[in-house]
Amino acid sequence: MSFAGKTLRELENSGLRRQLRVHSGEILNFSTNDYLNLSSHPLVRKRAIEAVELFGAGAGGSRLMAGNLSLHEDLERELALLTGMKTALVYGSGFLTNLGVLTSLAGRNDVIFSDRLNHASLVDGATASRAEVRRYRHGNVEHLSDLLRSSGSVGRKIIVTDSVFSMDGDVAPLRDIHKLSTAEGCLLVVDEAHAIGVFGSGGGICKELGICPDVITGTLSKALGGYGGFAACSAEMREYFVNRSRSFVYTTALPPASVGSALGALEVINSTPGMGSSLLDLAADFRKKLVETGFDVNGSASQIVPVVIGESPAALSLSRSLEDKGVLAVAIRPPTVPSGTARLRFSVTLAHSSDDILRTVSELERL
Ligand SMILES: Cc1ncc(COP(=O)(O)O)c(C=O)c1O
Incomplete structure (x- = not known):
């Protein structure tokens, strides 16, 4: 048997094999x-179509060659306003943003301090930077502080954290991390992928708390409903990324349709105050009902609500039974989450009604 077949069989036997599936639009x-249910919003679609009509299907090259469109710069101005940062730089995706930001900020003589539950793109960016990587216990500022103080490095120190954690839905202690980062002379990078559009009137948690890290990274593919990523930072840092960030320099610019749809999404968010807070209220109601029913939601404080099951086969089986009842909540298994914490990850969206929430909790309870 080939090495690939052998690996797939091992994954199958431990309940960890993943498969691509096409889900019907009928399911909850x-x-x-x-x-924010923006991917199908009429204005978002319209702006994507207009962008294609005006600029074509592709940007035709990298931003530094001939691919830099006025539309990219319009979007960057809007993203800077949204996050309250001086400027923004659009990348091909959130993953490419984190890769490009970390590999350009850190090198061989530097140290990256990374929350243990950071997203894979931050983990890979840190590894690819060739810096020393020190992982601190999840959300634990004391541990971070110990690691910082015991580091003998003379190079740059960079603290990296998600603001909302993608598989737990909890929120990093950003005020304390920011304070520590400033006191220790570190650079601070905060990934707001799951907070943009939702927290802080759409601008994210740093904006909500009045914190200005060195770099905020984000994506256009979650609450904004489309595709692409961005880094928000100072004008000087933006120029630095334009010159040094390989996943920005050596790749084709984001296509016009994606830029247009993101601009449309920002128009909707800016003209409809309260979308994020309505979503957070709905999620709080879902969490309350789950906890009352006896489920553990693992510290979630956002629209991402995990129901931790434990072993992978049990999580998979619950997910399948729920799907038979018309509710889709994919089982998240190691290595995406630590072993023994396989879970169903629910993301509440503005497409859900209070009745949907009630129905889902009662199906879960029955199962
Ligand atoms: C915290 C976090 N950062 C970055 C990303 C990557 O974003 P994108 O899907 O735009 O590549 C994701 C999810 O995919 C994420 O959850």
Whole structure:
């Protein structure tokens, strides 16, 4: 048997094999990151179509060659306003943003301090930077502080954290991390992928708390309903990324349709105050009902609500039974989450009604 076949069989035997599936539009979907239900919004579609009509299907090259469109710069101005940062730089995706930001900020002589539950793109960016990587216990500022103080490095120190954690839905202690980062002379990078569009009137948690890290990274593919990523930072840092960030320099610019749809999503968010807070209220109601029913939601404080089951086969089986009842909540298994904490990850969205929430909790309870 080939090495690939052998690996797949091992994954199958431990309940960890993943498969691509096409889900029908009929199902009650708790596995989408389209939190504000904007991917199908008429204005978002319209702006994508207009962008294609005006600029074509592709940008035709990298931003530094001939691919830099006025539309990219319009979007960057809007993202800077949204996050309250001086400027923004659009990348091909959130993953490419984190990769590009970390590999350009850190090198061989530097140290990256990374929350243990950071997203894979931050983990891979840190590894690819060739810096020393020190992982601190999840959300634990004391441990972070100990690691910082015991580090003998003379190079740059960079603290990296998600603001909302993608598989737990809890929120990093950003005020304390920011304070520590400033006191220790570190650079601070905060990934707001799951908070943009939802927290802080759409601008994210740093904006809500009045914190200005060195770099905020984000994505256009979750609450904004489309595709692409961005880094928000100072004008000087933006120029630095334009010159040094390989996943920005050596790749084709984001296509016009994606830029247009993101601009449309920002128009909707800016003209409809309260979308994020309505979503958070709905999620709080879902969490309350789950906890009352006896489920553990693992510290969630956002629209991402995990129901931790434990072993992978049990999580998979619950997910399948729920799907038979018309509710989609994909089972998340190791290595995406630590072993023994396989879970169903529910994301509440504005497409859900209070009745949907009630129905889902009662199906879960019955199962
Ligand atoms: C915290 C976090 N950062 C970055 C990303 C990557 O974003 P994208 O899907 O735009 O590549 C994701 C999810 O995919 C994420 O959950």
